[in-house]
Amino acid sequence: xxxxxxxxxxxxxxxxxxxxxxxxxxxxxxxxxxxxxxxxxxxxxxxxxxxxxxxxxxxxxxxxxxxxxxxxxxxxxxxxxxxxxxxxxxxxxxxxxxxxxxxxxxxxxxxxxxxxxxxxxxxxxxxxxxxxxxxxxxxxxxxxxxxxxxxxxxxxxxxxxxxxxxxxxxxxxxxxxxxxxxxxxxxxxxxxxxxxxxxxxxxxxxxxxxxxxxxxxxxxxxxxxxxxxxxxxxxxxxxxxxxxxxxxxxxxxxxxxxxxxxxxxxxxxxxxxxxxxxxxxxxxxxxxxxxxxxxxxxxxxxxxxxxxxxxxxxxxxxxxxxxxxxxxxxxxxxxxxxxxxxxxxxxxxxxxxxxxxxxxxxxxxxxxxxxxxxxxxxxxxxxxxxxxxxxxxxxxxxxxxxxx
Amino acid sequence: xxxxxxxxxxxxxxxxxxxxxxxxxxxxxxxxxxxxxxxxxxxxxxxxxxxxxxxxxxxxxxxxxxxxxxxxxxxxxxxxxxxxxxxxxxxxxxxxxxxxxxxxxxxxxxxxxxxxxxxxxxxxxxxxxxxxxxxxx
Numbered sequence: 001x002x003x004x005x006x007x008x009x010x011x012x013x014x015x016x017x018x019x020x021x022x023x024x025x026x027x028x029x030x031x032x033x034x035x036x037x038x039x040x041x042x043x044x045x046x047x048x049x050x051x052x053x054x055x056x057x058x059x060x061x062x063x064x065x066x067x068x069x070x071x072x073x074x075x076x077x078x079x080x081x082x083x084x085x086x087x088x089x090x091x092x093x094x095x096x097x098x099x100x101x102x103x104x105x106x107x108x109x110x111x112x113x114x115x116x117x118x119x120x121x122x123x124x125x126x127x128x129x130x131x132x133x134x135x136x137x138x139x140x141x142x143x144x145x146x147x148x149x150x151x152x153x154x155x156x157x158x159x160x161x162x163x164x165x166x167x168x169x170x171x172x173x174x175x176x177x178x179x180x181x182x183x184x185x186x187x188x189x190x191x192x193x194x195x196x197x198x199x200x201x202x203x204x205x206x207x208x209x210x211x212x213x214x215x216x217x218x219x220x221x222x223x224x225x226x227x228x229x230x231x232x233x234x235x236x237x238x239x240x241x242x243x244x245x246x247x248x249x250x251x252x253x254x255x256x257x258x259x260x261x262x263x264x265x266x267x268x269x270x271x272x273x274x275x276x277x278x279x280x281x282x283x284x285x286x287x288x289x290x291x292x293x294x295x296x297x298x299x300x301x302x303x304x305x306x307x308x309x310x311x312x313x314x315x316x317x318x319x320x321x322x323x324x325x326x327x328x329x330x331x332x333x334x335x336x337x338x339x340x341x342x343x344x345x346x347x348x349x350x351x352x353x354x355x356x357x358x359x360x361x362x363x364x365x366x367x368x369x370x371x372x373x374x375x376x377x378x379x380x381x382x383x384x385x386x387x388x389x390x391x392x393x394x395x396x397x398x399x400x401x402x403x404x
Numbered sequence: 405x406x407x408x409x410x411x412x413x414x415x416x417x418x419x420x421x422x423x424x425x426x427x428x429x430x431x432x433x434x435x436x437x438x439x440x441x442x443x444x445x446x447x448x449x450x451x452x453x454x455x456x457x458x459x460x461x462x463x464x465x466x467x468x469x470x471x472x473x474x475x476x477x478x479x480x481x482x483x484x485x486x487x488x489x490x491x492x493x494x495x496x497x498x499x500x501x502x503x504x505x506x507x508x509x510x511x512x513x514x515x516x517x518x519x520x521x522x523x524x525x526x527x528x529x530x531x532x533x534x535x536x537x538x539x540x541x
Contacts, residue, residue, distance in 0.1 A: 275518040277427035309442055315407065315415060326442060326466070335442065347439035383421055383470060385462035386439060401438030402519075 005365045008321045009204075009299055009358030010153050010181060015250065016206040016359070022253040023208065031060040034243050035234060037346045045245045060179075060198065061189040062215050068235045069243055069251075074213035075182040075228075076199030077104040077147075079239065080176040081227030084145045084197070085112055088174070092142035096256055098122045098130045099341040100157075101149050104199075105178055109147075126343050127292040128157035133151040136167045146175045150182035150193075154325065154338040154354055155291030156300025158182065165194020174223060180204055180212075185257035185266065190215055202247065206359055207254030212240075213246035220338070269298040269357050272366050276355060277301055279370035282376055290325075290339055290352060299357035304339075307387035308380040313353060313404055316376030320336025320369055325352035347386075347396075382385040407467055407499035414471035419478050422460045424448045428433055429531075432524025436515045443469045443509070446517035449488070451524055457479045461516075468506040472496050480517065485524065491517055508524035516523055 006014070026048055034049045036042025044371045081095065086395045091294040097109055101119045109119045111153045120138045122129030124130055130148050139146075146168050161177055168175035176197035182188060183198075184205035190198060198215040202208055216238065258265075281287050286306040302325075305313060310326030324334030326349070335349035344352070355369075381387040386396060406428035407415075412503060423446070426429045430451045437444040443465030450458040459477035463470045480488050496502070502510055 120463040307464060309465050309469075312415070312470060315412075315467040345440070346442075350439070383418055383462055384464045385435065385444055386464045387460055388423065388446075394440060401440070401444070402436055 001362070001364045001368060004319045004321055005361075005369065006321045006355075006358075007361065007365075007369065008323050008356050009356065009361075010156075010297075010356035011205045011323060012203050012209065013358050014360065014369045015208055016257060018257060019207055019250045019253045023070055023250040026249050030245070032245075033269075035232065042163050047326070048245055048249045050244055050375055052244045052248045052255075054258040055252035055259075056213055059188070059259045060183060060200075060215060061191055062271070063218060064217050065236075066215055068214045068216050068238050069248060070214055070239055071210060071240065072177065072203070073102075073199045073201035074104040074212075075239075075358075076106050076201075076212050076214035077102070077176075078097035079225060079228055080147075080149060080197045080199060081105065081108045081112060081145065083238070084174055084176070084223075085117055088144045089149075092140075092144040092205050093117045094120070094140055094165050095145045095147065096120045096122065096135060096138045097147040098124055098149070100128060100152055100154075100181065100227045100338045101147065102126050102153055102178055105147055124157075126318055126340055127295075128152055128290075128338070128342050129162065129292060129295065130159050132160055132163040132231050133165055134370065135164050135259075137401065139167075139171050139173065143171070143173050146173055148175075149181035150177050150188070150198075151186070151297050152291070152323045152338060153299075154336060155302045156297035157179070157292040158297065161193045161202060168196075168340040169194055172221075174221070182299060184255065184262070185299065187262070190217070196221065202251035204213050205254050205258050208250040210219045211244060211251045213251070253333045264294065265359060266298040269361075270365060272361060273299060273301050273355070275363070276357070276366050276370060277303070278368070279287060280373055283370075283374040288348060290342065291346060299361075301355040301357070302352060303355070304344065304352045306348060306351060307384045308377055310351050310352055312380055313373075313376055314377060317369075317372045318373060323356070325354070326350045410475075410500050411467055411471040411502075412475040414500075415467045418461075420458075420460050420474065420481075420482060421462065423462060424450055424458075424460055428525070430526065433524070434465040434516045434519025434523055435523075436519055437465070437512055441466065442466070443512060445469065445473045445512055445516040447473060447476060447513075447520045449520050449524060451485060451528075454484050454486075456483050456485065465509065465512075466506070468500065468502055468509040469512060471500050472509045473516060475499060476513045476517055485521060488517060490492045490522055526528075 032041030032045040057064040062287040177195040183200040196217040201212040290302040310324030339349040421518035459480040461473040493514040
């Protein structure tokens with residue numbers, strides 16, 4: 001087993017060697033501009049792009065023509081929200097989204113609010129799930145867009161997208177879904193889900209960074225978007241700019257591999273993840289699962305370790321790459337807004353760790369991680385005044401803290 | 405964020421980690437911070453003849469908070485009550501090489517020292533059998 005261990009696969013993933021292999025010729029021999037129509041260099045590149053578009057469309061059961069390449073899911077989310085608002089402003093000015101969306105959606109919505117758009121941020125249940133009935137109840141005659149994520153990047157909770165899609169359709173409202181964490185990991189069918197726009201990314205599924213896609217429905221309804229980037233009219237005019245062909249080809253290959261291996265890989269990851277949770281909770285008391293017990297991404301495990309602070313815990317397991325909802329690890333010095341939205345207390349939000357298992361993790365790494373986590377938590381609990389007080393029978397909630 | 409060697413050392417080998425009985429004679433206890441804010445420090449001193457003969461800490465917080473309080477206990481030992489009151493957070497920042505975002509950890513440690521000293525002084529005033537209380541208050 002090699003150290004360090006990478007358990008942060010929600011953040012990004014390494015490129016699969018098979019993906020890199022597919023990409024390589026497109027850097028050197030097949031370097032043409034896929035938009036060049038008059039020579040074989042262009043045709044060759046275009047062939048690569050066409051194949052990738054098919055591979056990507058197939059993974060989500062879409063038509064290849066419905067795939068618009070972007071620089072990543074952040075751009076796709078931006079294009080969806082801003083593009084819909086600009087195109088359909090005359091129809092209305094209201095967007096519905098949820099409080100646990102990725103920042104690419106929340107911050108875009110906030111930017112639109114400054115321009116006069118009204119946004120409803122739906123609360124989620126304590127398992128992190130959006131209630132479809134809340135979506136229905138938030139709809140007004142001015143609603144032009146609903147944007148709800150498929151699976152959450154911190155807690156892995158999978159939303160009832162198909163139900164929300166049905167509600168959107170009944171009301172004739174465009175439905176955007178940020179599916180960045182879900183595509184490639186769980187079955188995604190744009191028809192079944194009833195989404196009109198769907199953002200996803202290559203680097204979360206063992207493809208290269210710098211490329212993503214936006215699914216844009218062409219039929220029933222045909223969705224139109226005001227572009228953010230103008231130029232040569234690439235990607236049906238929705239996103240101009242020469243395609244980064246090697247990245248496109250890699251993205252395509254990554255999707256193909258995910259499709260072929262999804263079922264067996266999901267099963268393997270669930271086993272590893274459940275073993276990780278079981279191994280940790282068998283040795284440690286007061287460890288709490290954040291998110292939904294079953295409706296959760298296969299590789300996701302988000303735990304709060306009461307009485308210890310997340311960043312300190314990460315420091316104790318330096319040779320394992322993990323992420324925490326602790327304020328100290330965020331740029332804003334606020335604990336995870338996702339965990340807060342679930343009603344997790346600030347104290348437990350500070351104590352949370354996200355484990356993100358992926359394609360290249362092994363059972364041996366999981367065993368090592370269990371052992372290291374248990375030792376680090378015990379080390380920190382021995383040092384924790386909160387643990388001591390709790391052991392003495394003090395109810396921490398009744399203590400008058402001198403907040404600073 | 406990369407931690408300084410000293411922070412890592414205090415984290416791995418915390419000095420004077422533990423607790424005194426609060427009601428013990430000559431013991432001053434300071435608890436500062438709040439769980440919601442992500443850090444709580446408990447710092448305790450044991451005073452004999454106006455000198456801090458022992459100090460202990462327990463901290464819930466990041467590595468820098470742990471290191472700040474661990475370092476504080478080292479510095480407190482051997483100091484008089486008056487000297488201890490002069491420890492400044494900036495000295496902790498300097499010693500541990502704390503980056504700007506971690507300065508609040510050193511502030512918390514200074515608060516914890518002050519709080520422990522005040523607790524000791526209050527107790528000393530209330531129970532006259534502890535010697536040397538008057539001189540330090």
